[in-house]
Amino acid sequence: SAVISQKPSRDICQRGTSLTIQCQVDSQVTMMFWYRQQPGQSLTLIATANQGSEATYESGFVIDKFPISRPNLTFSTLTVSNMSPEDSSIYLCSVVDKLYYGYTFGSGTRLTVV
């Protein structure tokens, strides 16, 4: 299955600042997904990122707050902008592995906003 390298693994940030999270995949994938997992909660999809097109955001998430880049088929970034303590969560990227039709997840970025 695909292997995802997600960075940083954790960070503590000041409110009002921005953090960019990177996901690198060891194979070419068409779609990448970004999820948020708030403390003690399940995973919620933020957006779907296709290479060469604008990301598609789910209800409640907007591009100004969570801009996404997808410059090629193996890489994507998610930026959490103008952070507040409510943004403290684990952020995960995910890809579909066509070889086995499973969804592989990055190890996550644990973000704390103070």
Place this chain on the structure above:
Amino acid sequence: AQSVTQPDIHITVSEGASLELRCNYSYGATPYLFWYVQSPGQGLQLLLKYFSGDTLVQGIKGFEAEFKRSQSSFNLRKPSVHWSDAAEYFCAVGEGAGNMLTFGGGTRLMVKP
């Protein structure tokens, strides 16, 4: 829109006992169903998946799950739980290969010695 319900937020079982975690989904067509496990501070690991065919699927770590269309369920089972199975378990449904996953709320499993 699809949805997933995991009725049990917390479950505690004794080591060596059997386990069943419940998952019910709402989706119009044949769903793609998954079970993931998340250990504390860790990412998500796929336990098993169902796309089609045999409704009883085997996964890693001795887990299995059974798809029951009539009950819209995909319950996860293990005949004998080990202390290392203590973790959060998530059921998820996808609209099809390559589309987004919708996750249930998760079930936290605790294992008593």
